[in-house]
Amino acid sequence: MSGSVLYDVPGPRAIARNRIIGVITILVVVAVIAFFIWRLIATGQFSAQKWIGFTYTRIWEQIAMATVRTVAAFAAAAVGALALGFILAIGRLSDHAWVRWPVTVVTEFLRAVPVLVMMFLLYYGLPVMGVEIPSYWAVVIALVAYNGSVLAEVIRAGVESLPRGQSEAGYSIGLRKAGVMQLVLLPQAIRAMMPVIISQLVVTLKDTALGFIITYEELLLLAKQLGAATTIGRPIVQMTMVVAVIYIGMCLLLSLVARMAEKRMSRSPKVQGAARHLDVNPRTHDGGTDTELIAQQRL
Template sequence: MTSVLYDVPGPRAIARNRILAVVTILVVLAAIGFIVFRMVETGQFSAEKWYVFTFANVWMGIVKALGNTLAAFALAAVLSLVLGFVLAIGRLSDHAWVRVPVTVVTELFRAVPVLVFMMLLYYGLPVVGVKMEPYWAVVIALMAYNGSVLAEVIRAGVESLPKGQKEAGYAIGLRKSGVMRLILLPQAIRAMLPVVVAQLVVTMKDTALGFIITYPELLYYAKQLTSQQGRPILQSAFVIGGIYIVLCLILAGIAKWVEVRTRRSTKVRGIDAAVGPDPRTHEDGTNTELIALQRGVGKYDGTSTGG
């Protein structure tokens, strides 16, 4: 018996896979057990190590640092998306005098590491008489790098669409701007949404690089906590790392919700446009056959099933 993509494993292969799965689980559990054992041996779970987190002022400082992290991320994310759209449209231009400079700028921003960009803005600009606050150095560096990456994502999404999409837009009289805005970009964004979200998660995590230029975000505050009584280095890393994990999960959840809503609304609009209004729609606006069609459990053939 075979599957579409691969051969179904036989009894010996199934037994071998089960043995490998058991061995892998045992190795992982052994590694976790060793780490926990070493932490117990070195007193990482002692009250002294966690004593600093019993103070309300410490948690107020964490909340303030979290606010600084979110402030930098929010503005950088919005500006990155705007810059990504601008650079992507520029790279898709038919005019060489637009496409070539935009390509050079995009590749330049992608080539410079975020930390180097931050240090150039914060430490380099004062050399020429321009002083920049750490917040703006973080935001601009994140915007430049992530915006250039998103530009390539959007461009790849547009170019991956069938050429018939663009030709159909031109056939009904749309200009290139209309084809891009009404046909290509919406489809490309829906297709590339997981990649866009992944890049925004990278943007959020890269705000931690701001501690190098003394921006008071979460990692900067965690570094300050490590010098407190008991030197809670691992404890601070666990707390701050847990906050970053929660933030990334929230962002991924929001993106998943948007993706589901977008697909659902697009599917419903496509069905309504193809079927059109039905005179047999009930007074409350529902139509049993259309509902069945949307759910994939029935087939609408234009005939009434009623008596």
């Protein structure tokens, strides 16, 4: 045998059982969706009277402004979280204990504190000490702190999951640790962990909705306000549907942009140049002591 068997091919009985479970699952999901739609129709949620508020231009202007404020908070939080994630990840990978341990403590602390608690402390706690902070910055800072610490662990795990031969090949051609990290390890780790990074950025986008609790005027707060407006028939369900569609659209757009960035990064001259400089034998991927390296430096 060439290797260990990690997965047994299912037999006829197992295949039939899996198909039955799949069919039952689909039927249950369809039944739940059908019941939900039926209740919406039975309670008149699709009647013209319930949707009359969306015929006003002013309503859509408010929705557009709330969407812009949501995107503004997410954009600042995403950039800050990525920057903080790289800083904390590099600190945790440091060879110096006096750098590594404090960064580890800060990362674990930020991961342990819920985002909503951070927002409360920033928006309601700091004024008690004489420091006023706008709701926008309370949302952004809280999202940066939490998601940055999570991304730090994602990036660190991606770097540490790479074969040891990758870094050894970099050192063998004269690169220092900073060069190995920048040219060899981080590009590969980011590509490998890109799905997880995108998933965390989607979480960041959806967590902007927590800002409504500290009165940040984003989509969810607007949905609550317009949904309770008696002048347009209190369309809380309809506003929820509209906001949900907007969030889904933004998440899909974010995933599309991330895939484009991933493809562009894979064609980056820096990454391709590093791949040409370093040729690591596939047999080194076990990380053993008898690693056989082929490191070539272009003169």
